[in-house]
Structure formats: structure tokens, C-alpha cells
Amino acid sequence: MSSQPLRLGLAGLGTVGIGVVKILEREAALVAARSGRPVVITAVSARDRAKNRDADLSAFAWETDPVALATRDDVDVFVEVMGGHEGPAKAATEAALAAGKHVVTANKALLAHHGQALAEAAEARGVALRFEAAVAGGIPVIKALTEGLAGNRIKRVMGVMNGTCNYILTRMQAAGLPYQTVFEEARQLGYLEADPNLDVGGIDAGHKLSLLSSIAFGTRVAFDAVELEGIGNVSIDDINLADDMGYHIKLLGVAQMTGRGLEQRMTPCLVPAESPLGQLQGGTNMVVLEGDSVGQIVLRGPGAGMGPTASAVMGDVIDIARGFVRPVFGIPATQLTPAVPARAATPAPYYLRMALLDKPGALAKIATCLGEAGISIDQMRQINREDQEDDDAIVLIVTHKASPADIEHALSQFSQTGVLVDRPVAIRIEEV
Amino acid sequence: MSSQPLRLGLAGLGTVGIGVVKILEREAALVAARSGRPVVITAVSARDRAKNRDADLSAFAWETDPVALATRDDVDVFVEVMGGHEGPAKAATEAALAAGKHVVTANKALLAHHGQALAEAAEARGVALRFEAAVAGGIPVIKALTEGLAGNRIKRVMGVMNGTCNYILTRMQAAGLPYQTVFEEARQLGYLEADPNLDVGGIDAGHKLSLLSSIAFGTRVAFDAVELEGIGNVSIDDINLADDMGYHIKLLGVAQMTGRGLEQRMTPCLVPAESPLGQLQGGTNMVVLEGDSVGQIVLRGPGAGMGPTASAVMGDVIDIARGFVRPVFGIPATQLTPAVPARAATPAPYYLRMALLDKPGALAKIATCLGEAGISIDQMRQINREDQEDDDAIVLIVTHKASPADIEHALSQFSQTGVLVDRPVAIRIEEV
Numbered sequence: 074m075s076s077q078p079l080r081l082g083l084a085g086l087g088t089v090g091i092g093v094v095k096i097l098e099r100e101a102a103l104v105a106a107r108s109g110r111p112v113v114i115t116a117v118s119a120r121d122r123a124k125n126r127d128a129d130l131s132a133f134a135w136e137t138d139p140v141a142l143a144t145r146d147d148v149d150v151f152v153e154v155m156g157g158h159e160g161p162a163k164a165a166t167e168a169a170l171a172a173g174k175h176v177v178t179a180n181k182a183l184l185a186h187h188g189q190a191l192a193e194a195a196e197a198r199g200v201a202l203r204f205e206a207a208v209a210g211g212i213p214v215i216k217a218l219t220e221g222l223a224g225n226r227i228k229r230v231m232g233v234m235n236g237t238c239n240y241i242l243t244r245m246q247a248a249g250l251p252y253q254t255v256f257e258e259a260r261q262l263g264y265l266e267a268d269p270n271l272d273v274g275g276i277d278a279g280h281k282l283s284l285l286s287s288i289a290f291g292t293r294v295a296f297d298a299v300e301l302e303g304i305g306n307v308s309i310d311d312i313n314l315a316d317d318m319g320y321h322i323k324l325l326g327v328a329q330m331t332g333r334g335l336e337q338r339m340t341p342c343l344v345p346a347e348s349p350l351g352q353l354q355g356g357t358n359m360v361v362l363e364g365d366s367v368g369q370i371v372l373r374g375p376g377a378g379m380g381p382t383a384s385a386v387m388g389d390v391i392d393i394a395r396g397f398v399r400p401v402f403g404i405p406a407t408q409l410t411p412a413v414p415a416r417a418a419t420p421a422p423y424y425l426r427m428a429l430l431d432k433p434g435a436l437a438k439i440a441t442c443l444g445e446a447g448i449s450i451d452q453m454r455q456i457n458r459e460d461q462e463d464d465d466a467i468v469l470i471v472t473h474k475a476s477p478a479d480i481e482h483a484l485s486q487f488s489q490t491g492v493l494v495d496r497p498v499a500i501r502i503e504e505v
Numbered sequence: 506m507s508s509q510p511l512r513l514g515l516a517g518l519g520t521v522g523i524g525v526v527k528i529l530e531r532e533a534a535l536v537a538a539r540s541g542r543p544v545v546i547t548a549v550s551a552r553d554r555a556k557n558r559d560a561d562l563s564a565f566a567w568e569t570d571p572v573a574l575a576t577r578d579d580v581d582v583f584v585e586v587m588g589g590h591e592g593p594a595k596a597a598t599e600a601a602l603a604a605g606k607h608v609v610t611a612n613k614a615l616l617a618h619h620g621q622a623l624a625e626a627a628e629a630r631g632v633a634l635r636f637e638a639a640v641a642g643g644i645p646v647i648k649a650l651t652e653g654l655a656g657n658r659i660k661r662v663m664g665v666m667n668g669t670c671n672y673i674l675t676r677m678q679a680a681g682l683p684y685q686t687v688f689e690e691a692r693q694l695g696y697l698e699a700d701p702n703l704d705v706g707g708i709d710a711g712h713k714l715s716l717l718s719s720i721a722f723g724t725r726v727a728f729d730a731v732e733l734e735g736i737g738n739v740s741i742d743d744i745n746l747a748d749d750m751g752y753h754i755k756l757l758g759v760a761q762m763t764g765r766g767l768e769q770r771m772t773p774c775l776v777p778a779e780s781p782l783g784q785l786q787g788g789t790n791m792v793v794l795e796g797d798s799v800g801q802i803v804l805r806g807p808g809a810g811m812g813p814t815a816s817a818v819m820g821d822v823i824d825i826a827r828g829f830v831r832p833v834f835g836i837p838a839t840q841l842t843p844a845v846p847a848r849a850a851t852p853a854p855y856y857l858r859m860a861l862l863d864k865p866g867a868l869a870k871i872a873t874c875l876g877e878a879g880i881s882i883d884q885m886r887q888i889n890r891e892d893q894e895d896d897d898a899i900v901l902i903v904t905h906k907a908s909p910a911d912i913e914h915a916l917s918q919f920s921q922t923g924v925l926v927d928r929p930v931a932i933r934i935e936e937v
Contacts, residue, residue, distance in 0.1 A: 107832075211802065213648075213649045213802070216653045220645070220648060223536075223824075224528050224816050224818075366524070366643075367813050367817075368806065368812060368813060369806065370644060370645070371803075371805040371806065372802070373804075374801065374802040375799065375801075378800075383656070384656050386656070388654060392655075395829075397831070398828075
């Protein structure tokens with residue numbers, strides 16, 4: 074074993090940072106054996122020095138400024154678990170790379186917005202920039218995709234990657250509660266980001282998907298090209314009706330390279346209730362990787378939390394301690410090609426729900442719109458709800474496979490019929 | 506990119522070897538971009554040069570002797586996909602390491618028997634010895650355990666890791682066919698090893714478990730200490746009766762470190778039909794890794810076949826091309842501790858099936874034996890089968906949690922009662 078320790082500068086002493094402190098406190102010998110050298114924290118930084126953090130930090134130098142921390146002579150690896158994609162996290166990461174320090178980060182937003190420049194900076198200095206903790210918590214999916222499956226042309230990446238959204242959706246279903254009630258519960262439980270739209274708007278999950286896409290397809294990170302739709306419009310009615318038909322609603326990410334370009338979407342989808350994705354409960358994440366040689370690999374595990382996220386950070390740190398440096402996104406950043414974004418066009422069945430005026434011929438008009446858009450109907454049901462006071466008819470349709478464009482066209486035609494009570498709901502069904 | 510290619514010597518041109526040739530033929534540019542340098546095969550070796558192999562081998566030098574191949578000056582990495590744990594595979598692997606060549610192997614038997622010596626040889630020369638393809642086919646589980654979860658103290662490793670056994674068990678259940686019939690089918694389909702006992706005797710899966718154990722617990726590979734029981738005694742009756750109670754029978758591996766030592770077993774178990782392991786069909790493999798920080802990670806994917814296994818080999822090759830060399834079993838081989846084997850003692854519910862003579866008090870005698878062994882009964886059923894000609898009563902018992910020793914004691918007491926028609930069946934229930 075080398076006696077030269079690997080020295081970490083840890084910026085951020087929230088859940089993840091303290092998780093890293095605790096692992097190194099509890100398992101120093103195990104980590105050293107696996108790393109081939111001791112791994113030690115030399116200095117830390119956080120906004121509030123006085124805060125009680127349930128960990129002994131007295132052995133570490135304190136830096137008020139994370140940039141100063143990142144460039145200290147006694148720091149080999151800058152561990153960035155502060156969060157935020159501008160401001161101090163960005164400045165300190167840039168400073169660390171410029172000073173030739175390795176960087177390990179849990180910051181998906183930072184990489185989704187500035188991954189290209191940061192990767193180029195890291196590779197120009199020959200240092201590592203690693204971000205396992207940024208995607209799918211404790212699941213070593215960045216490693217699986219970038220290294221384990223490196224012999225594959227990746228066909229498709231899918232995943233449920235925001236535990237808060239999955240908690241809200243599974244809790245709505247289990248308790249029969251509306252979105253807003255469960256959203257408030259999640260806020261009380263501290264499951265939501267300070268800006269909840271990062272979670273429920275699908276932005277956080279979209280960040281993660283954009284990082285996986287870059288590795289999978291050798292393209293520059295293109296977060297702005299992710300088709301994003303959050304879960305705020307998912308109603309308990311749709312959850313219940315989907316369940317009756319054997320489906321669960323998930324915030325599902327899908328990225329695939331097509332002849333037209335790169336499709337990336339993070340949207341609510343129906344998935345078969347009995348499928349691995351359909352059975353995913355609460356904060357658990359799942360990622361599906363499909364390669365030309367390997368076929369389909371499915372990875373499941375905790376998507377957040379102190380232990381899982383710190384585990385991911387430590388995996389990256391130990392790789393660096395072992396001397397492993399590879400391109401940030403799998404191939405040199407200068408060789409990543411600009412992503413040509415393509416609107417999702419892969420056909421799929423769709424779930425449609427609408428309230429129709431109780432008029433003769435109303436349903437026929439809807440069916441005609443579908444037929445004219447070239448969409449055939451797999452199932453149609455009229456729902457009679459006991460609590461219904463008005464005379465509107467709730468109609469559920471499951472289509473055969475149709476392209477998103479044809480579905481959009483049909484929806485726009487629906488509005489011409491004059492029989493709709495309000496906007497119809499259309500949700501894609503992924504037969505995963 | 507370095508212009509210096511990484512040069513492979515490929516020993517074995519069966520399914521896996523040809524899979525590697527095809528990936529390098531089809532995706533040379535992609536592999537080079539990810540590796541940072543071209544990856545080329547310079548020389549090959551196989552038993553029969555004349556065999557038609559559906560791949561163009563004309564650019565590669567041919568060696569009759571794999572030892573000669575392994576030590577060629579124009580070989581940087583010896584890729585061993587011949588199989589067999591003695592003879593040429595062992596000699597060539599030893600020769601490669603002695604000559605300072607990296608080795609990538611798919612040979613679980615070789616490592617299960619000689620992993621310690623080979624790892625010491627590799628580490629003494631500072632070269633890689635990698636074996637992702639040896640365990641769970643295309644699933645990058647060695648990488649996940651050795652690298653991704655390196656910050657964890659591993660609590661338990663479980664898995665279904667022999668696709669042929671899982672194919673036989675799921676086919677028996679789906680078609681209602683007895684073991685021997687499906688075994689013959691599997692043989693016809695070419696799913697079985699030349700020595701079928703390697704598969705159905707649980708030996709192959711046991712090899713794999715012993716390799717995972719070594720990495721997980723920092724112990725020397727201890728294949729001889731794996732409690733092994735194959736699937737040859739799993740009857741269609743038990744599969745059907747278990748199914749009625751909501752369980753499927755799987756050949757399940759479990760390794761865990763206990764206060765008494767290392768438990769390793771590869772035995773048929775009942776698992777809940779709705780659990781991820783219970784739902785596993787055909788040749789698919791699944792591995793469950795449990796760490797103190799990360800919690801539970803589940804990996805699923807194809808356990809065998811040309812593409813998946815070649816994908817695993819290429820993942821290892823690309824790591825080597827990227828310059829990554831780490832200890833074979835995660836910590837230096839000289840630091841691995843001898844495993845102290847412990848008989849499985851973790852309590853679990855058990856499934857018991859027995860045929861009792863149709864005598865008054867027969868069932869009471871059995872219940873008394875269980876009570877005296879300290880085992881309480883969760884469910885008991887008497888099965889009346891229409892095809893039954895004799896008067897024997899088939900009795901099914903599901904116990905509450907009991908230790909394996911208590912179950913063995915009860916079974917030995919059963920035989921004293923004089924009411925058993927034949928040997929009772931006892932299968933552990935894993936609540937995974």
C-alpha cells in the first residue's frame with residue numbers, strides 16, 4: 074500500500090457531506106484497503122459553521138470560501154456536495170479543475186448545464202471529474218454505462234430517477250389521495266427541494282437523463298432538448314383508472330438515438346403494473362440500459378438519502394485513489410458531438426381520458442377524429458361514477474400504437490367537435 | 506488518443522470468443538473512442554483450426570498452443586475464453602501473468618479453484634486479472650461490487666446465477682413437466698455444459714457465488730465451503746404446491762458474513778412469486794447486493810449467450826485500455842483472509858412436504874416432532890390428489906422461522922415415527 078493518503082476537500086456538510094464524513098470515520102481501514110492508500114478529509118466548507126451536524130469535524134481545516142477549499146495545497150480531490158448550478162458550486166468546481174484537482178460531485182444541475190466545459194477542463198488537466206452520486210443515488214449506473222457496457226452501442230436508456238415524484242405517485246395510488254394533498258405531505262416530510270419544481274416539474278430527473286444520454290450516445294449534454302413534463306397534472310382519477318386497466322403511472326425518462334436525432338423525454342407514462350418499473354415503490358429508482366450486445370440490463374436501488382448518496386461519492390473517490398482516470402462522459406469531451414434533438418416520434422399506445430357532453434353522437438365524433446388521424450382504438454370504456462352529479466360522460470380510450478404527432482393532431486381535432494367538457498388527458502403507455 | 510493499440514491474444518473461439526471478434530469487427534471505432542486507443546486482436550488459438558466459425562479470422566496469427574499465444578510479444582492482454590479449470594486454460598493464464606500480460610477471463614471454475622494464486626501472480630506483476638464475464642453474464646456485477654460499492658461494508662450477496670437451472674425450473678412450472686423431461690429438452694437445446702452436473706448440480710453457480718463472496722467480504726475464494734445442492738431433486742409436485750402458496754422455486758445463492766463465519770449456500774429455495782427474484786424467467790440472472798451505506802441494489806440481465814458474455818469481456822478490456830488496474834478481488838490478494846466457513850444458521854421459514862401412512866395419529870406424531878424441535882407451524886394442509894391411488898396422505902407444512910439445525914433435527918425425528926412413506930422434502934423459504 075502507498076502510504077501517501079488521498080486528501081479530500083469536502084464542500085457541503087448537508088446530508089450527503091455528513092454521510093461521507095461518517096463512512097470515512099467508521100470504515101477508514103476498509104476504505105484504505107480497497108483504495109490501496111488511506112483516504113482522509115483534510116478540509117471542509119459549508120455555509121454555516123455553527124450548525125450542529127452530528128459529526129466530529131474538529132480534525133478538518135475550515136474554509137469559509139469553497140473556492141479557497143478547492144485550491145488548497147493539501148487537497149487532491151474536491152468533493153462538491155453543495156448543490157446549485159451557478160454561484161459557489163460552479164466557481165469552486167472550475168477552480169479545482171484549473172488547479173489540477175480531481176473533482177467528485179453529486180451536482181446533476183451543474184453538469185446538466187455546464188458539463189461540456191467542465192469535462193473539457195478536467196480532461197485538459199488529466200484529472201477525473203466523477204458524478205456517480207448525481208444520477209439515481211446509490212445505483213452505480215454511471216459506472217455500469219460508462220465502463221461495464223462500454224463494449225456496446227447503446228440503444229436506449231430508460232428510468233425512474235426522481236424518488237420524490239415516485240413517492241408522490243405511489244402514495245396517491247395507495248391512499249387514494251389527490252396530488253395536492255400528497256405534495257403537501259412530501260413537503261412536510263422534507264422530501265422536496267427548496268424549489269419543488271425541480272422535483273415535481275421533472276427538472277431534476279431531466280438533468281439526470283441528459284447526463285445518461287451524453288454517455289450513452291456520445292453527444293454533448295443537451296438538457297434543454299429534454300422534453301419535460303412534470304407530475305403536477307397527474308390526477309388521482311387517472312391513477313385509479315389506469316390501475317383498473319393494469320397500469321401504473323410513473324415519471325419515466327426515455328432516451329434513444331433515432332434516424333432523426335436524439336429523443337429525450339421525461340414525462341408521466343403508463344407502464345404495466347406487473348413490470349419491474351410498474352412495481353417500483355416510493356423513493357426507489359430504476360434504470361434500464363439496452364445495448365446491442367448485452368441486451369437489457371436493469372438496475373434498481375435507493376435513489377437518495379445519506380447512505381446511498383455517500384456510497385456513490387465514495388465509489389468515485391476510491392476509483393480515483395486507485396489511480397483510475399477516464400473521460401468524463403466516456404469518450405473525450407472534445408469528441409462528443411452536438412446532439413440533434415428530435416421530438417419523440419416512436420409510436421406507442423396512448424391512454425386518453427375525456428369528459429363528453431351528454432349529447433347523441435358525441436362519442437362517434439371523437440371516434441371519427443381518431444379514425445381520421447389514423448389511430449385505431451384498442452379499448453374504450455364509459456365510466457359511471459357514483460359521485461358524479463352532472464350528466465357528463467367520462468370516456469376512457471386506449472389506442473393501438475400511434476405516433477405522438479398523430480395523437481396531438483387527434484387532440485386538436487377533438488376541440489373542434491364541440492362535445493368536450495374540458496381538455497382531454499393523453500398519457501403515453503410504455504410497454505417496458 | 507494514443508496511437509498505440511491495445512493488442513489482444515484470444516484463446517477460445519467458441520460462442521464467447523467469436524462474440525468478441527464480432528464486436529471488434531463491427532464497433533472498432535466506438536471501442537477505440539471509448540478506450541482512448543485502438544483495440545485489436547493480433548493472435549488467436551482454439552482446438553480445431555478447420556472448424557467453420559462464421560467470422561473472418563484471416564487477419565489474426567494462429568497459435569496451436571494457448572501458452573504460446575499468451576506469451577507472444579505482440580499480445581498485451583490474454584483473453585481466456587476456453588474454459589476448464591485445469592490443463593491449457595490454467596497453464597496459459599499462468600504463463601500470461603508470468604510474462605506480465607493482463608488477463609481477461611470468463612472462466613469461473615479456474616478462478617474458483619485457483620483465484621488466490623492467480624491474483625497474487627497478477628498483483629506481483631502489476632497487471633490486471635479481470636473476470637466480469639465469469640459471473641452473471643452481461644450484468645456488470647463484479648464492477649458494481651468491487652468498484653461502485655467499494656465504500657460499503659457488504660452485508661449480504663444473493664443471486665440467481667445459472668440461467669440453465671432457471672430455465673429448467675421456470676419451464677417445469679410453465680409446462681407442468683417433470684424435471685427429467687425438461688432436463689432432456691435443455692440438453693437438446695444445447696443449454697447444458699458437457700458435464701451437466703456443472704449446471705444442474707449447482708457447481709457453476711457455486712463457483713460464481715464464491716467469487717462474489719471473496720470480493721464482498723475480503724476473504725480468499727472458498728468454493729469448497731459453499732453448501733451446494735442442485736436442482737435434480739426439485740419435483741414438479743413441489744413447484745406446483747409452492748406456486749399454490751404464492752412461491753416459486755429458484756436455485757438461489759446467498760453469502761453473508763456472520764459472527765460465526767462466512768455462510769455461503771447455493772440451494773433450491775422458495776421465494777415469493779411476486780418478488781423480483783420470484784418473477785425471474787428463463788436464462789435471466791439477478792444479483793442482489795446489500796451494503797451498510799447503500800442498502801439494497803438489484804441487478805438483472807442476461808446470464809449467458811454470445812452478446813452478453815462478449816459485452817462483459819469487452820468492458821474489462823476497455824478498462825485495461827484506459828489504464829485501470831486494481832486488485833483482483835478488491836483488496837490486495839495477500840491481504841485476503843482465509844474464510845472461516847459457517848454452516849447456514851440464519852433462521853427462515855421452511856416448506857415441508859411428506860407422504861404419511863393413512864393411520865390415526867400420524868399427523869399428530871409429525872406435529873409433536875416439530876414442537877419438540879422448537880418449530881412452530883404457520884400453515885398446514887393435506888393435499889388430496891385425484892390421481893392418487895394409494896391411501897397415503899400428502900401433507901404440506903410451512904413453518905415459522907426455524908434454524909436449519911432445528912429443521913434437520915425434526916426431520917431426523919420424523920423418521921423415528923414410523924408414519925412416513927418416504928423421505929420428506931424440506932426447502933428453505935427466503936423472504937427476499
